[in-house]
Amino acid sequence: MATFDDPFDPARRLTRAGCSCGRHASEAEHDAALALDGEARLARVVEGAVMRALFPHDATRRAFLRTVGASTALAAVAAALPLGFAAEALAQGGPLEKKDLKVGFIPITCATPIIMAQPMGFYAKHGLNVDVVRTAGWAVIRDKTLNKEYDAAHMLSPMPLAISLGAGSSPIPYTMPAVENINGQAITLSVKHKDKRDPKQWKGFKLAVPFDYSMHNYLLRYFLAEHGIDPDTDVQIRAVPPPEMVANLRADNLDGFLAPDPVNQRAVYDGVGFIHTLSKSIWDGHPCCAFAASKEFVTSMPNTYGALLKAIIDATAYAHAPENRKQIAEAIAGQNYLNQPVTVVEQVLTGTFADGLGNVVKEPNRIDFDPFPWQSFAVWIMTQMKRWGQVKGDIDYRKVAEEVFLATDAARLMEENGLTPPERTYKPFSIMGKEFDPAKPDEYLAGFAIRRV
Template sequence: MPRLFADPLDASARLGACACGQDHAGLACDAPPPADGTGAHGEAAEQAVFRAVFPDDATRRGLLTRFGAAAVAGALASVFPLGAAREAMAQATGTPEKKDLKIGFIPITCATPIIMAHPMGFYQRHGLNVEVIRTAGWAVIRDKSIAREYDAAHMLSPMPLAMSLGVGVAAPIPWAVAAIENTNGQAITLANRHKDRRDPKDWKGFRFAVPFDFSMHNYLLRHYLAEHGIDPDKDVQIRSVPPPEMVANLRADNIDGFLGPDPFNQRAVFDGVGFIHVLTKELWDGHPCCAFAVPRSMISETPNTFGALLRAIVEATAHAAKPENRKEVATAISAQNYLNQPETVVAQVLTGTFADGLGAVQRVPNRIGFDPFPWQSMAIWILTQMRRWGQVKTELDYAQVAAQVFLALDAGRAMREMGLAVPASATRGETIMGRSFDPANPAGWADRAIRGA
C-alpha cells in the first residue's frame, strides 16, 4: 500500500518510536524528550523545513524518489540547523502562536470535553480563546474543517481515517485523532411499537438511522446485525440522519430505530416514543465513539497552540471521567448554546442512572466513559470495517495507517503532563460481541462473511 502522505519525512513515519526517542513501544516511558528533539515534534520540524526549502510538491516527490528520504534529510542537515529546529519543536510548550480558535461540534454528549472546556474555563487555563460552534451535521463539520473555517473539530473517530485515506472526499486530507472524546455512550433505540420484536433476527425490512457513513454507529450496527444473520446491505435500510433529527424521525415513523449517540437515546425515552434496546457498551465495552480531531499541519505550523489545545482537552476529559463531577458537567453542557437538552436527560446519560423505556430504571455507571488515549487498536478495527463493508477497496497496512492518524504519542505526552496514567503500548486486544480482536491479526475481521465466522 502506498504511504498516506507524500513526504517520507512526515512525523507520522516514525510514530512507533517512544517519546524518549528510543525504538520501543514504551508509551508510558517517563524519560524526558531527547535533547536533539527527535520524536513527533522534532520530525514535524524536518517536514516543515523540507516543505519550506522545496515548496513544489512535484519537486519534493522527485527528490525523494531519486535519492531517498535519508539522503535528502542528510543534505538538508548539512546546510540547515535541523537540530535546533527539532529542539524548538520538541519544546513546544511556550505561548500559543494562535490564541483565537474555532472548534466545531455536534450537540451530543460525546462532545462533552470539547463543550465543557468552554464554560468551565479549561481553554482559558491554557492560554486559549476558543469559540465552540454548534454545527448541523457531520458532513458540515468535515467540509468546514477542510476549508479551515474550524481550527479543530469534534469528529466521529473514523472520520480522520477516512479523510486521510481520501475516502468520501475528493483527495486525501491529512487529519488526525489527537484524543478520544468518549468511550461507550451509544445505544440501539427502537420505536415503542417494536417492544415485542427484540430479536434482531426479526428485523428484516427495518429502517435504521446512523449519524454518518463513517461512524462507529454504522460499523457497530452492521456488525450487530451480521452477527444475528441479517445482511445490513440487503435485509434492512441504513441511512444517515443527523443526531438531533433522530427522535423526530422515530416519532414520525420514518425509521424503526437508530444506533445513535446520547442524549438522543434517552430523549426518545423521555419523549415516550422509543426504548433502549441495548447499550453499545454491551457490544464492545470501552469502544471509541467521537474524537478531538486536528489537521496534521497544526503540529508543525503552530506546535504551541496544538500542545495547549491538547492539554486543555485532556484535562477536561479527566475531569469529566470522575463520577463526582458528572452532575456539574451535565449542568454545564445542557444549556441552549451547547446541547439544548433538558438537564434531567443529560444527567441520566452521564450518571448512568436512567429509565430504559421498558419500565425499568437501569444503573450503569460507565454508560459513557471519558478516556483521551487514542488506542491504535481501535483504529485498526475501524479500518477492518471500512474494508469489510466496501468503503475501502484496496488492501491496507492497518498498523501504519492507525499510527499515522491516531496520535498515541502526543496524547500520552499530554496525559503524563496532567499526571494521568499512560498505557505501555498503543495497542491492546479487544472483546467485541464475545469475540477476541487481535490488532496484530486484523485481516480476518475485514474478510468475514456476513454471518460471521
C-alpha cells in the same frame, strides 16, 4: 583527576581565538551551532520517547535495535510518525501562534470535554479563547475543517482515518490526538416495537446512524450481522444528523437507530422510543468521538496545538470522575450547547436512567471519558471500512494508524493531568465474543461470513 572544562567560562572566552570553545570562526557561529545541538537533543528525546512507546519492554526494544540497527529503526519510526512534527508538538513554553480559535461540535454528549472546556474555563486556563460552534451534521463538520473555517473539531473517531485515506473525499493528512469518549451509544427502537427484542425480527426495518464513517454505523452493522441480518439487504440504514433522529422516530420515518446520546435518552424522555441495547454491551470500552485537527494545523501551530490538546485532556480527566458529572450536565445542557433538559443529560452522564421499558437502570459506564487513542482502535475501524466496501485494495494498517492516532502526544499530556496512560499503543479486544488481534487484521476480516469483500 579530570577537570570540568566550562565553555561558557568568561576567562576561557578571553584565551581562545574565534569563539568560546575554539571550534568556530566566530561567536555567532558558536551560538548557531549550540541552537542546532539543542534541536538535535530534542529530536533524540522524541526519538527515544517514540521508541519506548512502540517497544515498552527494554529487552524487546534492544533486540529490535540489534536486529535492524538504530538508524534503520529510527527511519522506520520517522516514516510512521514524523519526528520533526512530534518534536514541535512536544515543545513547551513557546508563545501561542494563535489564541482565538473556532472548534466545531455536534450537540451530543460524546463532545462533553470539548464543550465543557469553554464554560468551565479549561481553554482559558491554557491561554486560549475558544469559540465552540454548534454544527448541524458530520459532513458540515468535515467540510468546515477542511475549508479552515474551524481550526479543529469534534469528529467521529473513524473520520480522520477516512479523510486521510480519501474515503468519501480527497485524501488530506489528518490527525486524532485524543479520543473524547468511550461507550456512550445505544440502539433505540420505536415504542411500537417493544415486542420485537430479537434482531432476527428486524428485517425490513428503517434504521439510522449519524454518518457513514462512524462507530455507530460499524457497530450497528456488526451487531446485525452477528444475528444473521445482512445490513445492506435485510434492512435500510441511512445517515441522519443526531438532532433530527428523535423527530424522525416520532414521525414513523424510522424504526430505530444506533445513536450517540443524549439522542437515545431524549427518545425515552419524549415517550417515543426505548433503549434496546447499550453499545457497551456490544463492545465495552469502544471509542466513539474524538478531537481532531489537520496535520497542517498541528505542524504549523505546535504551541497552539499543544495548549488546545492539553485543555481538552484536562477537561477529559475532569469528566472521567463520576462525582463531577452532575455539575458538567448543568454546564453543557443549555441552548448554546446540547439544548436538552438537564435531566436527560444527567441520566446519560451519571448512568442512572429510565430505559423506556419501565425500568430504572444503573450502569455507571454507560459513557466514560478516556482520551488515549489506541492505535489498535484505528486498525479495527479500517477492517470495517474494508468489510463494507468503503475502501478498496490493500491498507498499511499500522502506518495509517500511527500517522493518524497520535498516541505519544496523548500519553504525555495524560500524565501531566494525573491520568495513567498505557505503556503500549496496541491491544487485543473482544466484540460480541469475537477476539480481535491488531497484528492480524486481514485474517480477522476474512473470518466474517457477511461482508462485501
